[in-house]
Amino acid sequence: MKLILGSASPRRKDLLAQLGIAPDAILPPDIDEDPLPRELPRPYCARLAREKAEAVAAGPDDIVLCADTTVALGRRILGKPADAGEAAAFLTLLGGRRHQVITAIAVRRGPRLWVREVVTDVKMKRLSDLELNAYLASGEWEGKAGGYAIQGLAGAFITWLSGSFTGVVGLPVAETAVLLAAAGYPVYGDKA
Numbered sequence: 490m491k492l493i494l495g496s497a498s499p500r501r502k503d504l505l506a507q508l509g510i511a512p513d514a515i516l517p518p519d520i521d522e523d524p525l526p527r528e529l530p531r532p533y534c535a536r537l538a539r540e541k542a543e544a545v546a547a548g549p550d551d552i553v554l555c556a557d558t559t560v561a562l563g564r565r566i567l568g569k570p571a572d573a574g575e576a577a578a579f580l581t582l583l584g585g586r587r588h589q590v591i592t593a594i595a596v597r598r599g600p601r602l603w604v605r606e607v608v609t610d611v612k613m614k615r616l617s618d619l620e621l622n623a624y625l626a627s628g629e630w631e632g633k634a635g636g637y638a639i640q641g642l643a644g645a646f647i648t649w650l651s652g653s654f655t656g657v658v659g660l661p662v663a664e665t666a667v668l669l670a671a672a673g674y675p676v677y678g679d680k681a
């Protein structure tokens with residue numbers, strides 16, 4: 490049995506390491522991330538995690554772990570911004586209100602699939618022009634759902650959250666440990 494992390498995100502590898510787990514292989518999946526017409530954020534996020542886990546080639550006894558992180562403002566999905574202009578638009582929308590960060594994790598072993606969604610409520614303060622421009626110049630928004638990363642400079646903009654901090658970063662470690670154990674991975678045992 491091998492553990493395969495199906496993710497190109499260095500954050501997910503680091504969060505797995507927080508559990509003392511090093512994957513045997515990292516095989517990032519390549520799937521279409523466009524939402525379906527009128528698809529809501531939570532089912533969208535769960536669908537992407539599932540499709541990522543299904544897209545990773547693995548042996549019948551291997552365990553595949555994938556995740557997707559989606560920022561939701563009400564029914565609206567804020568994906569990864571295409572450019573600094575879109576990042577600015579997202580951060581302006583998010584500032585001064587609450588939004589949700591959903592991370593769905595999918596664990597697959599052969600034909601069996603486990604999916605869990607973890608929803609965190611987050612409040613971002615309204616950003617001044619100085620704060621917004623400094624953040625855009627940092628480039629930290631690139632490749633991040635909603636255009637920010639709580640684990641970096643944007644941590645200074647987050648005044649409150651309820652849920653899973655590691656879920657916002659990209660891999661909720663408590664739920665990941667439970668799902669891996671359900672699939673038969675020795676989270677607290679001998680991994681040799």
Ligand SMILES: Cc1cn([C@H]2C[C@H](O)[C@@H](COP(=O)(O)OP(=O)(O)OP(=O)(O)O)O2)c(=O)[nH]c1=O
Nearest residue numbers: 496497498557558633634637638639657658659
């Ligand atoms: C909201 C938020 C998102 N993110 C990141 C986590 C994810 O990497 C990214 C959302 O994109 P995802 O599509 O979830 O993941 P990814 O494309 O980076 O990697 P892969 O599909 O190969 O696993 O946003 C943060 O790092 N911090 C945050 O605070």
